[in-house]
Every structure is written in C-alpha cells, then in structure tokens.
Amino acid sequence: MPTPPSARGGRRPVAVVSFAQAQNQRREAHRNEVETLMPVFADVLGKVGITKDDVDFICSGSTDYLVGGPFSFVSALDAIGVWPPRRESHVEMDAAWALYEAWVVLQEDGVDAALVYGFGKSSLGDLSRIVALQLDPYVMAPLWPDPVALAALQARALLDAGKASEEDFAAVAARCRRSALDNPMAQVAYDRTVDELMTEDYVVAPLRRHALPPITDGAAAIVLAAGDKAFEWAERPAWITGIDHRIETHSPGGRDLTLSPSTAMAGRLAGVQDGRVDVAELHAPFAHQELILAQALDLGEGVSVNPSGGALAANALMAGGLIRIGEAASRIMDGRADRAVAHATSGPLLQQNLVAVLEGGR
C-alpha cells in the first residue's frame, strides 16, 4: 500500500477522491436546487463507485438569502436523502468552508469519508442587493453599496498605489476566459486580446465588463476520504497536505485593500512555499483580485494560475470556492499536476480566505 505525503496539521491524512459540478449557467430555469444537485451527487459518487451510505459525514455550504427562505439548506438534503439519520452539517458560507469542517471531522476515528457540496442559484433575486446584506448591518448595509462598486474601490486603490494597471486587469480576464475555452462547465469563455477588452465600457470605473464575474447558477460536490479508504477509492488521491483559513476586519476601510494578509497567512500555514507549485486555482471573482492573491501567495512565474478559467468563467455563489478545490484536485488526480494550491474567499473584498495545498505523492 502506498503512503500519503506528509501533511501539516491533522493526525490523519485526508484526500479529495472525487469532484463533480453542474453546468454553470446564467439562469437554470427548469431545475430547483434539489434537482440541480441530484445529478451532481450521482456523478461525484459514481466516479468512485460508492453510494451515499459509504460516507460517514455530509456537509454543505449555501445561503438562505439567495432562496429567500430560512433553513433552505435542509430541503436541499432531499437531493442526497438522509435516511437512516446521519451526521450532517451546514455552513452559511462558500462550501470550501464546509470542506474545511469535513476535514476537521475526518480527523476523528470512525469517520472515514465525507460528502461536501455547495450550491447557489444566483439568478433568483437582485444579487447586488442580496450580497449587500453580508455587510456590517449598522454602518454599511443601510447604504446599500453593491459588490461591483466595492470592487471598484479596491481596483482604484491598486491603481493609485501603482501596483497594477487597467491593462493588467484585462490581461487576467483575457487569460482566464481563454483558459475557460477548455472547460466544458464554464459559463463565460472567449479568445479576445487585451486591446479588444480595453475597448469595453466601464461598468463602474475602473472596472470594465471583462473584470467582473458572471452571475451564475451552479452546484458542486466533493468526496473526501481518509487514510486507506482514499487509496481504495482513487488511483491517485489528491491529498490535502495543508489547509488553513484566516479572516480580516469586515470593514473594507480598515484594511489595505491592495494586500491580502489573511491569504498570505493561510498560505504560509498551509505550506504553499514548502515545494514547487504546478497549478493554483484562485477564487478571484474580480480580475484585479487575482493579482492581489497571487502576490499574497508569492506564486512564481512557472505556476499555471486558474487553468479552469477561475471565477471569471463561472461564479456560483457558495460553490465557487469549492470548485477551485475541485479543479485543483482534478489536476492532481488525473496526473496533470503533482502539487496544487486551491484558494477560496468569502465576505466583501477578500475579507476571509482559505488556502489548501493538494499533492499527489509518489
């Protein structure tokens, strides 16, 4: 039996053994959340030849604010079926944090496998108003600042600091959308030059259309397995050799918006710099944020950043971060990469950040 690569933190080695996602699209008009998730579960379990009864723990990430009803995640459980009763949990966050919770639970004896999923029908309401509700309820949300305007404040700070140009934003968008041409699950993919993108109008200056994420309906799921079970289910598991998440103040005015110290700290504690990085999937909903994240993680020249197209290709709320982990893990599992970094973000303007290092081992 092969041995997993050594990991930071955690006493049991845990790996991603399967990943699946729904087709990302602007509006899923015909299926509700349960109907969207069911084929994703069939896919993620089927890839490793297991059933729901083979996992000991289920954890999901979603937000009631999209659905407009309390405890909407409970009805989503109908997609998997939780009878007989089983251990289950939920985070009102991107499902990357559900994966973190599952990773913690998998450190216990007797819990050997977990199903993690996230879903978001972003098309159900006015996303600008819904996302504004995540802000401080006393001094920010009452002003109804929309996420694009907030992102523009961050982009402007980068320009003012001389750390990036508008052409740099366009270059990120051009590369991500070009990479997305190879991603059949992507929502937005094209082959356009920086010069072409620079002719677009501003949505909110200094952000042009290309620097914004699409509004996406989507869902994704991952199976995690610990120890021998991972080798049993996957030929080449994507071992999580480090995972950490850190948070900054909720007030964007209290931070240097051109930096992401929480990403840097999480990356350091996850061991990003302990070896060569082949691939990095960074959850950067706005183009300029990829620049901030790559700098925080000190990714060198040779790293393939967002080969899936990243969040600029599809950005289902509450699933986009989990998909970054899934895309990174897929490249380990199929042998295209030996060592990958996955990142997820939550909150306004990169407030909270999770970094995982995934390795294939020998």
Next chain:
Amino acid sequence: MFYFLHGARKVRGIDCEEVTVDQTAGADEGVLTSAHVLEYPYSRSVGPVIGAFLTGLRDGRILGASGSNGSVVVPPTEYDPETAEATGELVEVGPAGTVTSWAWIADPAPGQPLDHPFAWVLVRLDGATTSVLHVLDAPSPSEVRTGMRVRADFLPATERVGRIQDIRAFVPADDGGPG
C-alpha cells in the same frame, strides 16, 4: 392583500379553514394570489460602542475607538481588528477627512443615500487611522480624486435619529488639509 377567514368546512373529512382572498389589490379575476415579503426582520441591539457611534451621529459628531498602537478605528469596533484587544475610549474625529479611494455611480440604486449620480468613497477622517465608507455628493467624476479633502454634511438636527444616514453625504471641502 387581505385575507378573510371565511368559516370552517370539511374537505375529505378534514376540518379546514376556508380562505378567500380579497382581489381588490389588482389580481386577475379568479386567480388566488398572496403577497410574499422576502425579508428577515431582525431586531438588533447595537451595544456600547456602535451604540455610542450612532448616538454621536444623532448629535452631529463622529466617534472613533482608540485601539492598539495608537490606532483610531472608525466606525468604531469593540476590539482592535489588528490585535483583537479591547478598544479604549471613544474620541471625536473629523468631520473633515481625505478620500482614500472612490468609485463613481452614474445610476444610483434604490435605497442608496443619493438619488442622483454620486461617488462611493472611503474617507480617512482627521484623527482616524481607518477609513469609513460613505457617499460623496460631487457634481461629476472629473471633480473626484484620491487624496481630495471632504467633510461630512449632516442632516439637520431635527432629522437625525442615530443612524449612518444621519450623515447625508460627504461634500468636497477645499480646506487645505487636516486641521
């Protein structure tokens, strides 16, 4: 939309309340409709620090919290965001300050502080070490830049109730720098 309980009846042996719907609100003839208000009507208590900040706004003053290493956090928090230590006394800051970033909005959305074009701004108030998010009432984007001086324009005292909108907007202030 109004609902009237219209007596009880039995459907397949089960006691039911019969509900009729007032259709005077414009529903199509014969179609049952109901209003579904999507909101979470939470009540919150604002606590000693945010509470003092909001009370200060009502009184036309802006308060910051003294944090670690000489920081003054505005809007104030009960802890220092860098060190997590409890913040100390509240100190008055502003009402003038310097724009640290901005974004022009040509088409304001419902609920935003101004119904004509404006700029979202982060403002470092004089005496503060962090910036506050608010709006700048300026005639055009060509008259907004990072580093410009602005000051808080409060609603009249009779209209202030202790909320962030008690600052109507920030306005350009050609005052030559921190006073």
